[in-house]
Amino acid sequence: MIRFGIIGTNFITHSFLEAVHEVEGATVAAVYSRTAERATDFAKEYGIVHTFTSLDDMATSDVIDAVYIASPNSLHAEQGILFMRHGKHVLCEKPFASNVDEVKLMLETAREHDVVLLEALRNMFMPNFQILRQTLPRVGPVRRVILNKSQYSSRYDLYKRGDNPNTFNPAFSNGSLMDLGVYCLGPALKLFGRPDAVQANAVKLESGVDGSGSAILSYDGMDIIVLHSKIHGTDAPSEIIGEAGRIVIDDIASLDRLTFVGRDGTTEELATEQTTHMKYEIEAFVLMILAGERETEIHSFDDMQLLADVMTDIRRRIDVRYPADV
Known part of the structure; x- marks a missing residue:
């Protein structure tokens, strides 16, 4: 079972939570918010066990295997790299990062730490x-x-x-x-x-x-x-x-x-x-982790960098x- 942590409590996160229930082998174990009240309310609404108000604490915790990033675009690279450096797999909302230089750094970090990194471009x-x-x-x-x-x-x-x-x-x-x-x-x-x-x-x-x-x-x-x-x-x-x-x-x-x-x-x-x-992007991400694969032909590292x-x-x-x- 792949245990997700979630960054972001906006409308797209609600859609993610609806979809993840349709994916075998995936569950949401933790949520991050800047305020404890928002994190607690969100966790209660969806039955999520763990809450965090510190990204560092969430990245180093042993209660998640992967993170879904749905924060503002400008934070994607910084947050993704933090979690990858602590061995967590990263499913990051589109657009992947602010610019191609940030994307290159994200891809390099994924290779260095042998984790799955995938842009959640749903179509x-x-x-x-x-x-x-x-x-x-x-x-x-x-x-x-x-x-x-x-x-x-x-x-x-x-x-x-x-x-x-x-x-x-x-x-x-x-x-x-x-x-x-x-x-x-x-x-x-x-x-x-x-x-x-x-x-x-x-x-x-x-x-x-x-x-x-x-x-x-x-x-x-x-x-x-x-x-x-x-x-x-x-x-x-x-x-x-x-x-x-x-x-x-x-x-x-x-x-x-x-x-x-x-x-x-x-x-x-x-x-x-x-x-x-x-559902389909989450499913692909989970299957990659379970199969020990690091890239998918559907949306490869080259695809993400070219985009x-x-x-x-x-x-x-x-x-x-x-x-x-x-």
Whole structure:
């Protein structure tokens, strides 16, 4: 049984706790919060035995084998490295870290201490992403890919009222690309590899982060258009378009529906039914530990570094910089 500790008591942590109950061989044994009251309340709500208000104490404890990090993006690298140096396996929320340099250091630490380190980019682990990969040859030579993840953030209203929520605060390494664009870029780079060239634009907010943006990844004979936003929403699907047909993706982050459309207009539904979305990343992580494996082909060290590299490059092009970039 892999015993998890949790860092973070936000909405994504609640989703993690719902999903972990569906994974055989996993349990949550501890939770960290900066305040004892919050840690205790959260632990009581979910029946968690151990609480911590010190990350050092949690990292050195013998009550956990692994940690799930769902803290602000700017803290991912520091916290992940702390736990890995104490022999704990790390499942870290997307985006993995503030920039590619931090990701490289995390990967080096995982190798040095022989632990599992995995970015919890959920759509990469879903059964329907594997179906998408297997179906790709049917569209023929791919000529254009349009990947979109745009949804209006409730925190944007707070921002417009003059508050400074984490979502739009560069101190926390946040913004539209990091929060939503990553859902597009992860699959794009896994399917097609490193682009030959990158262009990018963004609507930059006064706080210094991107509220929305776009990027074009150029390849020999094709291009990928990435659209992302936290200041407007759209139900527009994503598409992989080839000479023989196209694959329509309802939501690139959840991949609940995939439709193959042939050049002649015929359609075929491809998706299988998926359960709790976060289940699949947790399951992959646990199986790696139990099998003594340190990487997975689904989202390898090379994949994680390439994703961070391209995202760091895009941020340079749109002039979004974080304190962590210094």
